[in-house]
Amino acid sequence: MPLTPGTYQLLTIQSRQKAGYRLAAPDGSTVWVPSEQAAPGWRPGQEAEVFVFQDREGKWAGTTQKPKIQLNQFGFLEVKSLSPFGAFLDWGIAEKDLLVPHREQPEPMQAGLSYLVYLYLDPASGRLTASGYLQRFLDTGPPDLALGEAVDLFIWEATDLGVNVIVNHRYKGLVYANETFVRVRLGDQRQGYVKAIRPDYKLDIQLHKPGYESVTDAQTQLLHILQAAGGFLPLTDKSPPAEISRRLEMSKKVFKKALGGLYKARKVRLEPDGVYLNQTS
Known part of the structure; x- marks a missing residue:
């Protein structure tokens, strides 16, 4: 099976040299891993999993660094620099930045800002390329998902x-x-x-679990917030939904159900000015 850039590959350590290691792929190609990108204790004959890509000269390179994005994935990446070819992104690989050509930028990117992009293999060049045109990479067929998943x-x-x-x-x-x-x-x-x-x-x-699971999660969250706040929150079932959302990041409906469950369990007491944590909670 040929090497695929932008993915993790299990390779065999072929040799150790002064500046790094040469790893062999099943298809006969070799991958260069600099010493600083290798794991401690590597020895010839062992297998090692590395992230593979093509360096600036188009040669195979590998690293044990964890990339911020992999092939056929989306990522939120910062622009490190601009060039006549496009924008170069920090994708977590020290040896090489990731290019977004001008043709793949819905609007001109700016250095220092972060953008949501998709990493694909350009069929013309065979190189990893990022694109800001996200819609064309999304699957529009029947989703392989279930309700509540x-x-x-x-x-x-x-x-x-x-x-x-x-x-x-x-x-x-x-x-x-x-x-x-x-x-x-x-x-x-x-x-x-x-x-x-x-x-x-x-x-x-x-964003929250469906059904009763969301209420039990909200009860745990509410207890933690009460403990962090010193045992009191100035919220009641009459509080505005916006205030509950701002303080607790949950809906008023879920808040009331969670509060009712905690009250029945005698973990909180309800007063006109708010919710108090019982000392035994």
Whole structure:
């Protein structure tokens, strides 16, 4: 099987040299790993898992550094420098920055700012390339997901309806504004849950666990916040939803259910001025 840049590969350590190691791939190609990018204790004949890419000269290189993005994934990366060819991103690999050609920039990128991009293999050059045109890399077919399933999210962009998210590096999803009770920013990575799969295969996503699980999680969260606040929170079931969301990052509905459960368990007491943590909690 040929080497694929932008992925982890299990290779055999072929030889050790002054400046690094030469690793052999099953297809007969070799990968150079500088000493500072190798793991301690490497010896010829051993197998080692490394992240492989092509260096500035197009030769195979490897590293044990963890990249911020891999092939066919999305990532939120900072622009390190600009050049006549495009923008170079910091993707966590010291030996080489990641290029976003001008043709792959929806708007001119600026040094020092971070952007959500997709890493793909350019068929023309055979090199790893990043793109800011995210929509064309998303799967628009039937999603391989189930209702209530936990998914990994990238916060993508705000819309009139809420916040668009990228789901499992593969699908587009939407978190409705009236269900967004946590502070989110472009590029944030969070866990979410599949709320609905629409007939057009688009996904509705929620940030909290569905059903009663969200209430039990909220009870634990509320107890931790009470403890950190010295045992008192100036919130009641009459508090405005916006104030509850700002302080607790949960909806008023979930707050009331969690509060009711903690009260029945005698872990809190409710007073006109707010919630008090019982000393035994």
